[in-house]
Amino acid sequence: MAIELIVLDFGSQYTQLVARRLREVGVYTEIYPYFTPTKDLLVKNPKGIILSGGPASVYDKDAYRCAPELFETNLPMLGICYGMQLLVDSFGGQVRAAHRQEFGKAHLELLEKHPLLEGVDNLSVVWMSHADRVESLPPNFKALAKSANAPFCAIAHTTKPLFGLQFHPEVVHSVQGTQILKNFALKICGCKATWDMQTFASQEIAKIKEKVGTDRILCAVSGGVDSSVVASLCYKAVGAQTEAVFVDHGLLRLGEKEQVVKMFTDLKIPLHVVDASSLFLERLRGVSEPEEKRKIIGMAFIEVFEKKAKELEKRGKIKYLAQGTLYPDVIESVSVKGPSKVIKSHHNVGGLPEKMDFVLLEPLRELFKDEVRALGAQLGLPQDMLKRHPFPGPGLAIRILGAVGYDSLELVRQADHIFIQALHEAKLYDSVWQAFCVLLNVHSVGVMGDNRTYDNTLALRAVCASDGMSAHFAPLPFEFLESVANKIINEVKGINRVVYDITSKPPGTIEWE
Numbered sequence: 001m002a003i004e005l006i007v008l009d010f011g012s013q014y015t016q017l018v019a020r021r022l023r024e025v026g027v028y029t030e031i032y033p034y035f036t037p038t039k040d041l042l043v044k045n046p047k048g049i050i051l052s053g054g055p056a057s058v059y060d061k062d063a064y065r066c067a068p069e070l071f072e073t074n075l076p077m078l079g080i081c082y083g084m085q086l087l088v089d090s091f092g093g094q095v096r097a098a099h100r101q102e103f104g105k106a107h108l109e110l111l112e113k114h115p116l117l118e119g120v121d122n123l124s125v126v127w128m129s130h131a132d133r134v135e136s137l138p139p140n141f142k143a144l145a146k147s148a149n150a151p152f153c154a155i156a157h158t159t160k161p162l163f164g165l166q167f168h169p170e171v172v173h174s175v176q177g178t179q180i181l182k183n184f185a186l187k188i189c190g191c192k193a194t195w196d197m198q199t200f201a202s203q204e205i206a207k208i209k210e211k212v213g214t215d216r217i218l219c220a221v222s223g224g225v226d227s228s229v230v231a232s233l234c235y236k237a238v239g240a241q242t243e244a245v246f247v248d249h250g251l252l253r254l255g256e257k258e259q260v261v262k263m264f265t266d267l268k269i270p271l272h273v274v275d276a277s278s279l280f281l282e283r284l285r286g287v288s289e290p291e292e293k294r295k296i297i298g299m300a301f302i303e304v305f306e307k308k309a310k311e312l313e314k315r316g317k318i319k320y321l322a323q324g325t326l327y328p329d330v331i332e333s334v335s336v337k338g339p340s341k342v343i344k345s346h347h348n349v350g351g352l353p354e355k356m357d358f359v360l361l362e363p364l365r366e367l368f369k370d371e372v373r374a375l376g377a378q379l380g381l382p383q384d385m386l387k388r389h390p391f392p393g394p395g396l397a398i399r400i401l402g403a404v405g406y407d408s409l410e411l412v413r414q415a416d417h418i419f420i421q422a423l424h425e426a427k428l429y430d431s432v433w434q435a436f437c438v439l440l441n442v443h444s445v446g447v448m449g450d451n452r453t454y455d456n457t458l459a460l461r462a463v464c465a466s467d468g469m470s471a472h473f474a475p476l477p478f479e480f481l482e483s484v485a486n487k488i489i490n491e492v493k494g495i496n497r498v499v500y501d502i503t504s505k506p507p508g509t510i511e512w513e
Contacts, residue, residue: 003029003046004022004027004047004191005046005048006030006050007029007032007049007050007052008032008033008034008036008052009054010051010064010082011052011056011082012052012055012080014052014470015031015052016031016469017170017171017469018080020170020368020371021169021170021177021178022181025178025182025185025186026194026195027182027191027192028194028195030044034051034066037067038069038070047075047189048077048078048189049073049075049076049077050077050078050080050083050184051078051079051082051086052083053080053129053168055082056082057085057097057131058088058089058132059095065086065090066086074160074161076163076188077162077163078165078184079163080168080169080170081167084164085132085134088138088152088155091139091157093134093141094136095135098133105127106125106148107125107126107147108122108125108154108167111143111144111145115183115188116180116183116187116188118179126173126174126175126177128149134150137152140157141156141158141162142155142156144156152166172466197377200375201375204363207363208233208363211320211361212237212238215319216242216243216317216318217319217320217361218305218309218312218320218322219242219321219323220301220305220322221244221245221260221264222324222391223259223391224324225369225388226324226325226364226372226390227323227324228264228385229376229379229381230322230323230362231267231269232267233363234361240270242322244264245273245274246264246274247274248273248275248276249276249277249279249300249301251297251404252413253396253416254414254417257273266382272308272312279300279303280300280397283300284397284403285404288401288402288403293513294513297395301393302321305358306357319358320358320359321358321359322362323362324364324372325362325365326364326367326468369390370466387429387430389432389435389436390433396413398511399412399416399436399438399511401442408439412458414491415437415439419460419488420435423435423462428480432462433463433466434463434510437458437459440457442456444496446496448489453496455494455497456494457497457498457499458488459498459500460485461500461510462474463505463510465505469505470505471504471510472504
């Protein structure tokens with residue numbers, strides 16, 4: 001597939017969202033670090049370049065800068081937030097620390113008609129996130145729009161195809177942000193909107209066939225959407241060369257193993273089930289630090305997979321380990337494509353040991369959850385499976401704050417089952433991106449009957465999101481929450497208090513650990 005646009009990553013947590021929004025409108029886009037040599041970008045023959053946001057300031061001594069000759073290519077270029085400030089600074093304008101920082105919603109006041117802003121309403125809501133601001137524009141630049149706190153909210157060069165946006169059009173809070181990106185891609189760069197999930201599926205199946213050849217794949221299955229889609233892709237690509245393995249690590253939800261076995265039976269994909277619960281729980285004994293838990297689980301997974309691979313190698317050596325890593329896992333775990341900050345290690349990314357006997361195969365690495373669901377539908381996976389909420393690879397271990405043990409697992413497992421069943425019964429499950437329980441390992445005094453209790457506090461967490469990179473708490477009805485809390489307290493012995501988490505992402509993450 002020919003690259004239409006390139007996004008240069010200057011460290012924004014939302015860089016991948018830019019590419020995702022463009023893929024949504026059919027424009028195939030790839031991301032490269034800001035320091036990529038210009039010749040390496042031009043060989044891709046892109047029709048335009050987007051400079052992402054980032055955490056630095058352009059006037060800092062060690063500010064991130066792309067190669068200066070990139071600005072001499074005459075390719076259409078759109079700078080977003082830091083990217084716009086870099087454009088301004090590079091062409092002789094002034095950027096300084098703002099007296100009044102701007103984070104959150106603003107209204108875009110249009111100053112003139114322009115193809116970049118075609119179809120955008122005056123006073124449209126946009127999302128600001130900047131501590132610096134443009135004080136003066138370089139020669140031959142003009143303002144296209146402003147906001148109450150940013151006199152240069154959208155800018156353009158008068159003769160060259162150079163544009164800048166102080167706000168983030170890629171986030172959902174910018175109501176018509178996708179329209180602006182679409183305008184840049186289609187109207188200004190002349191891109192073709194030909195990319196879709198059918199194309200992606202065909203490409204990935206072909207890539208897997210070519211890469212794997214006659215070798216064999218061990219496909220790590222959790223029963224969630226991501227790993228099930230990976231298993232389906234691999235099975236369509238190389239058939240019986242795929243060995244799908246499900247590891248019961250003892251950190252599963254109630255009935256999880258039985259559901260996974262049934263699902264793969266229905267999909268007609270052979271599945272090996274390994275019970276390694278004792279190993280995982282022994283390794284986690286007494287461990288309370290979240291990063292350490294994740295890394296222990298990642299290493300234990302590899303150990304189990306390597307052992308199972310040796311058993312299966314009677315039919316030939318297994319070279320590849322396929323897993324359902326998504327881009328939010330990657331960008332939060334390691335800075336793969338640029339200077340993005342590390343948030344936490346995911347067991348299948350930052351939690352993997354440096355040395356292992358497998359070559360990783362991660363066909364979903366550049367996708368978000370909703371894109372994976374669309375891909376699964378394209379591959380013919382059942383809707384009830386595709387609509388399942390995300391469930392982390394480390395399982396309930398990261399939904400128990402502090403050390404993990406049999407008793408705490410049983411408490412959160414029972415409570416989680418009550419919560420999820422209640423969402424289904426109230427027909428609220430599909431309106432929520434993800435819902436689960438967190439055992440806080442905090443005790444408080446309560447009264448049950450005429451007796452004093454001193455038991456656990458449980459947090460309910462439910463969020464609405466489109467991609468997992470940002471989220472806000474789900475506004476579940478108070479009557480529903482009260483009913484769930486009462487049911488959990490009455491039926492799960494050891495819990496006497498239930499709270500509801502109303503933290504958004506950012507500043508929080510969806511999972512607590």
